[in-house]
Amino acid sequence: NCLREISADRADFAGIDSNYGYLARQSNLAAALYQETEKEKYSSVVVLTKEGKGHDRFEKLRNAKACFPEFGGIASIAFVNVGRSRGIFDRNECDYGHLMSEFFSESCAPGSRDDLHDPTGEHAENLCALCRYAEKPTPRELGTYQATDDEGLNTDSPLEDDAEEPPVEGIDPALRQNDGIGGSIDRNVLCAAADT
Structure with a gap:
């Protein structure tokens, strides 16, 4: 987790989606730079009911x-x-x-x-x-x-008919x-x- 790495001084910075702002604050991190999108409205939130x-x-x-x-x-x-x-x-x-x-x-x-x-x-x-x-x-x-x-x-119970396939590097086993x-x-x- 990048936020934990920065908090533990194992990394210096990370670019994150603003969705992770709350989590960043939990790790005592602060925003150094941000892109203001208020005028462009790149992202809007609506309530559906x-x-x-x-x-x-x-x-x-x-x-x-x-x-x-x-x-x-x-x-x-x-x-x-x-x-x-x-x-x-x-x-x-x-x-x-x-x-x-x-x-x-x-x-x-x-x-x-x-x-x-x-x-x-x-x-x-x-x-x-x-x-x-x-x-x-x-x-x-x-x-x-x-x-x-x-x-x-x-x-x-093991799956007997499954053929062993070599794992693909870098893929989470749960996704396989x-x-x-x-x-x-x-x-x-x-x-x-x-x-x-």
């Missing part, structure tokens, strides 16, 4: 079910910034997980379980309540990349595994909105 739900003002999103593509990403940071500008969130509170988990009834914010975002594990349950695979462990979480059954659990596609999806990567 089902028509007729009555979510026509920010304040009406309280206790709603939320889905963010990435915890700490531009959408969740923009949400916190709007809450601060409207006086809903304390400007001095930097625990975004706390702010979001208190504001929403449930949400899906992939990455919120990462120990960099929530080292105490206090807010992960509410922030992952709507994630499609929140209750089903994946082979990655179980510490194995073997075949899985229909429930996504390790079958502990293609058995059980659809049943072994990392819950911190997905964000599935509730069907309500």
Whole structure:
């Protein structure tokens, strides 16, 4: 992780997407340079809601079910910034997980379980309540990349028909595994909105 390398004085700088600003602050890092895009509007954040739900003002999103593509990403940071500008969130509170988990009834914010975002594990349950695979462990979480059954659990039986292929250099072993596609999806990567 580049942020940890800089924090530990093993690297001098890194160029990062602004999505990682929160994590950089957790490592006591500061921005030395940045590109201002306010005028060009290279990136905009919009709130999508089902028509007729009555979510026509920010304040009406309280206790709603939320889905963010990435915890700490531009959408969740923009949400916190709007809450601060409207006086809903304390400007001095930097625990975004706390702010979001208190504001929403449930949400899906992939990455919120990462120990960099929530080292105490206090807010992960509410922030992952709507994630499609929140209750089903994946082979990655179980510490194995073997075949899985229909429930996504390790079958502990070797695949006899599989021919050994030489591994490709630099590829994560989890990416090489293609058995059980659809049943072994990392819950911190997905964000599935509730069907309500």
